[in-house]
Amino acid sequence: MKQMIRIGFGIIALTLLVSCGSLNQGGIGSRLTGLVTGQGAAVAQPAPTLVPAEEMHANPGKYLRVNTRNLNAWSSLVQAAQNNGRVTWVDQTNTSMTFENGLLVATRGLVRDLMGADVSGSWNAIRNGGGTAQRRHDFLSDQDEISTELLQCSIVSEGTEVITRAEKKISTRRFREKCEGERLTFTNIYWVNQRGAMVRSLQAVTPDAGYLQIDVF
Amino acid sequence: MLRRAFLATTALTAVIGHQANAQNVDLSYGFFGMPGLIDMPIAQSADEGAIAGTVVARDGMYRLNIGAQVTDRLSGSVSYTLTDLYDETATGIVEGELERSFSLQYRLVNESTYVPAVAIGMRDFLTPGRFQSEYVVASKSIGDSLTVTAGLGWGAMGTHEGFDSPFGSRSDRPAFDEDTPEGQLATDQWFAGDAALFGGASYQINDKWGVMAEYSSIAYPQQAFAPVTDVESPYNFGVTYRPIDGVQLALASLYGTDVALSGTFVLNANNRPGMGGTESAPVPVKVRSQDARAARTWDRAKVPEAGLRAAMQALLEIEGLELTGLEITDTTARVRYENGRYRSQAQAMGRVARMMTQVMPGSIETFILEPEARGIPLSSTAIARSDLENLENRAGATDAMLQRAQFTDARSGEGLTQVASKKPAFTWGVSPYFAVSSLGSEGDSVVDLGVKLKAQYQITPQLVLSGAIAQSLINNDSKDPVVDSTPDLQNVRTDGGFYGDDGVPVLDSLMLTHYGRPGENLYSRVSGGYLERMYGGISAELLWKPVESDLGFGAELNYVAQRDTDMAFGFDEYDYDVVTGHVSAYYDLGDGYHTQVDLGRYLAGDWGGKVTLSREYNNGVLVSAYVSQTDVSYEDYGDGSYNKGVRVSIPLDFLTGSPSRKEYGATFRTRVGDGGAMLNVDGRLYDVVRDAHSNDLSDTWGRFWR
Numbered sequence: 001m002k003q004m005i006r007i008g009f010g011i012i013a014l015t016l017l018v019s020c021g022s023l024n025q026g027g028i029g030s031r032l033t034g035l036v037t038g039q040g041a042a043v044a045q046p047a048p049t050l051v052p053a054e055e056m057h058a059n060p061g062k063y064l065r066v067n068t069r070n071l072n073a074w075s076s077l078v079q080a081a082q083n084n085g086r087v088t089w090v091d092q093t094n095t096s097m098t099f100e101n102g103l104l105v106a107t108r109g110l111v112r113d114l115m116g117a118d119v120s121g122s123w124n125a126i127r128n129g130g131g132t133a134q135r136r137h138d139f140l141s142d143q144d145e146i147s148t149e150l151l152q153c154s155i156v157s158e159g160t161e162v163i164t165r166a167e168k169k170i171s172t173r174r175f176r177e178k179c180e181g182e183r184l185t186f187t188n189i190y191w192v193n194q195r196g197a198m199v200r201s202l203q204a205v206t207p208d209a210g211y212l213q214i215d216v217f
Numbered sequence: 218m219l220r221r222a223f224l225a226t227t228a229l230t231a232v233i234g235h236q237a238n239a240q241n242v243d244l245s246y247g248f249f250g251m252p253g254l255i256d257m258p259i260a261q262s263a264d265e266g267a268i269a270g271t272v273v274a275r276d277g278m279y280r281l282n283i284g285a286q287v288t289d290r291l292s293g294s295v296s297y298t299l300t301d302l303y304d305e306t307a308t309g310i311v312e313g314e315l316e317r318s319f320s321l322q323y324r325l326v327n328e329s330t331y332v333p334a335v336a337i338g339m340r341d342f343l344t345p346g347r348f349q350s351e352y353v354v355a356s357k358s359i360g361d362s363l364t365v366t367a368g369l370g371w372g373a374m375g376t377h378e379g380f381d382s383p384f385g386s387r388s389d390r391p392a393f394d395e396d397t398p399e400g401q402l403a404t405d406q407w408f409a410g411d412a413a414l415f416g417g418a419s420y421q422i423n424d425k426w427g428v429m430a431e432y433s434s435i436a437y438p439q440q441a442f443a444p445v446t447d448v449e450s451p452y453n454f455g456v457t458y459r460p461i462d463g464v465q466l467a468l469a470s471l472y473g474t475d476v477a478l479s480g481t482f483v484l485n486a487n488n489r490p491g492m493g494g495t496e497s498a499p500v501p502v503k504v505r506s507q508d509a510r511a512a513r514t515w516d517r518a519k520v521p522e523a524g525l526r527a528a529m530q531a532l533l534e535i536e537g538l539e540l541t542g543l544e545i546t547d548t549t550a551r552v553r554y555e556n557g558r559y560r561s562q563a564q565a566m567g568r569v570a571r572m573m574t575q576v577m578p579g580s581i582e583t584f585i586l587e588p589e590a591r592g593i594p595l596s597s598t599a600i601a602r603s604d605l606e607n608l609e610n611r612a613g614a615t616d617a618m619l620q621r622a623q624f625t626d627a628r629s630g631e632g633l634t635q636v637a638s639k640k641p642a643f644t645w646g647v648s649p650y651f652a653v654s655s656l657g658s659e660g661d662s663v664v665d666l667g668v669k670l671k672a673q674y675q676i677t678p679q680l681v682l683s684g685a686i687a688q689s690l691i692n693n694d695s696k697d698p699v700v701d702s703t704p705d706l707q708n709v710r711t712d713g714g715f716y717g718d719d720g721v722p723v724l725d726s727l728m729l730t731h732y733g734r735p736g737e738n739l740y741s742r743v744s745g746g747y748l749e750r751m752y753g754g755i756s757a758e759l760l761w762k763p764v765e766s767d768l769g770f771g772a773e774l775n776y777v778a779q780r781d782t783d784m785a786f787g788f789d790e791y792d793y794d795v796v797t798g799h800v801s802a803y804y805d806l807g808d809g810y811h812t813q814v815d816l817g818r819y820l821a822g823d824w825g826g827k828v829t830l831s832r833e834y835n836n837g838v839l840v841s842a843y844v845s846q847t848d849v850s851y852e853d854y855g856d857g858s859y860n861k862g863v864r865v866s867i868p869l870d871f872l873t874g875s876p877s878r879k880e881y882g883a884t885f886r887t888r889v890g891d892g893g894a895m896l897n898v899d900g901r902l903y904d905v906v907r908d909a910h911s912n913d914l915s916d917t918w919g920r921f922w923r
Binding site for chain 1 (some may be wrong): 609611637
């Protein structure tokens with residue numbers, strides 16, 4: 001009996017390991033891997049194929065290029081939908097990002113998504129060359145609830161800067177926005193071209209998802 | 218080159234501040250499933266929602282603990298200990314006894330600058346508690362790394378250098394009457410008899426390494442039925458190591474004679490390893506033009522209904538959902554679907570709604586979403602298409618959508634065009650199984666390990682033939698039932714160890730199940746055949762549960778006969794049949810607490826009831842406890858007296874982040890007796906129905922827009 005139970009204790013984990021057949025989809029192997037490596041078992045994604053810069057330059061407005069800073073991963077996004085001035089872009093791994101006047105208002109498919117945001121004050125401040133604004137950001141919590149962060153932001157112009165992108169020089173005005181809330185503080189940087197459109201930015205998503213560097217082609 | 222410069226200049230700003238976290242290392246878990254030193258407790262508690270599994274191994278003793286921080290102040294644990302005990306003469310040794318223990322600790326005083334945390338606790342508080350102890354303990358942190366602890370213990374924790382109890386009226390601690398059935402509240406013993414002092418300290422060297430020392434008040438005296446442990450010194454020393462977050466290893470020297478190794482895995486229900494999840498983004502809402510919005514009707518010649526059905530079926534398939542029915546009028550589209558992918562029905566709903574915006578004609582303003590399970594519709598949620606268009610990606614959209622959604626019972630099938638399933642009617646799977654069941658008056662435990670082949674054939678959406686064949690790999694002693702220690706009571710469960718032990722494949726179950734909707738707010742199930750390992754017969758259940766109600770009522774009636782132990786098709790060996798059943802009440806208490814009360818007649822013909830209280834987190838993690846008692850006398854009941862148990866269940870997506878409706882759980886219970894035994898029939902209605910009702914939908918509504 002004792003021996004039996006000893007075998008039993010040792011074998012609990014093993015029984016969970018192997019399963020097959022159509023009733024057993026979504027097996028447990030990946031779960032164990034995730035726990036052991038502590039990575040939350042990120043699902044392997046196909047390597048995103050980047051759209052060449054020439055193609056992007058030749059089709060203005062058609063592409064975004066985004067660097068997810070936490071992963072140092074690049075991806076190219078195409079437009080998927082428009083809704084009342086908000087444009088949703090999607091990449092090959094089916095992650096989507098939504099922008100309003102170049103400011104990030106939502107993501108889907110990141111480890112901690114920005115579910116929705118009100119950023120109109122920040123855009124007004126950028127257009128006025130600086131100022132203060134209030135933002136509201138909604139996140140998805142670990143309890144599947146929406147956690148809302150109210151942020152007080154100040155936007156300052158940092159003068160002009162010529163940025164180079166795929167050997168093309170663009171003259172921009174650079175803005176820095178610092179936002180502070182109860183649980184969250186971040187600093188975004190924007191490069192706005194002479195027509196007033198955002199061509200590059202570094203924007204925070206959520207603490208777990210980190211920052212995105214966004215280039216608008 | 219320039220890009221590199223850009224990254225460098227902005228790198229410093231890319232810091233998102235987390236809330237300051239005072240304690241950056243989890244508390245160490247002791248040998249009883251709660252934060253502690255080694256054999257002694259501490260007064261501090263884990264973070265609310267922490268669930269920990271600890272395995273302790275030392276010569277002559279193995280222990281598995283499952284502990285949970287139930288509320289901010291209340292901790293509980295269940296322990297299974299395999300240990301050597303002294304026999305009734307206190308001279309011989311009985312090897313390998315399996316002891317089950319339940320323990321509780323409550324933090325009375327929070328730690329502050331000058332005041333230590335103070336807690337009161339009871340270990341192994343049910344009869345016959347081989348480790349039974351009660352204690353009051355105080356712990357104080359000094360700086361960030363050092364914690365000192367001192368306390369007063371009774372029972373086992375009052376055996377080293379004990380002195381007269383401070384409670385004069387309880388100066389003697391009665392010995393356990395070994396004839397008393399196991400598992401009753403041992404109130405005569407609590408805080409009675411000698412008390413003794415204990416203490417200790419722990420020091421966290423860095424994030425990974427810590428050391429601790431304790432002065433134990435357990436002397437492990439050599440007496441009848443006491444655990445066998447050699448004690449030469451009251452001092453224990455330990456080293457703890459945390460290789461990664463949530464994992465703790467400890468090596469300890471015990472009582473100057475022994476060495477123990479323990480491993481603890483800690484999860485926090487409030488801290489999901491899978492975070493928000495890794496599923497792909499949903500398809501964005503497709504916004505209608507002004508003209509399309511204004512239309513009163515749509516041209517069925519241009520957009521035929523059959524085409525819309527085919528399109529919806531294909532679109533839902535992308536989301537892992539199955540379209541089962543569709544009704545389209547000029548202004549309303551009603552969709553029935555089965556969600557086989559997302560734990561959150563609210564998330565599935567959000568995805569169906571966005572798919573509908575892709576294809577539904579512009580005049581259709583109202584979407585009605587009706588999730589189905591086992592072929593029956595569970596609820597009906599009406600949402601306005603223009604709300605989807607106006608609220609998408611807006612701050613506050615989740616609340617606004619929940620406010621505007623209308624939840625009702627699913628409407629009738631009239632008007633709905635059924636969509637034939639693309640799934641194969643026949644499905645199967647092979648998986649290993651593992652079970653420990655504790656049966657019999659001798660306290661025998663049966664460990665079983667094997668392979669199970671499951672198959673099911675869906676005759677109609679509501680009617681399913683399902684079965685399972687099991688092959689045990691270790692249970693093949695081919696013994697037959699002999700001694701009956703409770704002759705007045707049929708061995709409805711205690712003979713369980715004789716079932717399927719012939720070393721050949723056995724019929725685990727083979728049954729036909731029908732689900733139905735006999736009326737508004739009513740759900741029904743009828744199952745017939747070989748319903749479980751030990752019983753075959755017929756089981757009928759009716760549930761009343763309005764979609765927006767906190768309360769549900771159910772009734773179940775079964776007529777079953779006990780199967781032969783060879784688990785073939787026969788019912789001859791026992792010649793026992795019984796009418797059994799319950800009425801049940803289900804109530805959602807709010808704030809994540811749920812309760813269930815079952816009253817009725819059990820398998821042995823005894824009458825009684827069962828109360829279950831659960832703490833359910835919105836992310837699906839569940840910790841629950843139940844007790845049941847029936848009119849059978851303790852003498853007849855045998856070991857296990859009344860039944861008690863604790864269940865922990867964790868959804869797969871909590872761990873992996875990939876969408877799934879699977880969950881893994883385990884029930885830890887006292888010995889299974891013949892009294893208070895219920896039929897184990899698969900697919901009881903409340904669990905099928907509740908997640909599509911408004912309370913559960915609101916719990917995970919944060920995922921509607923994901």
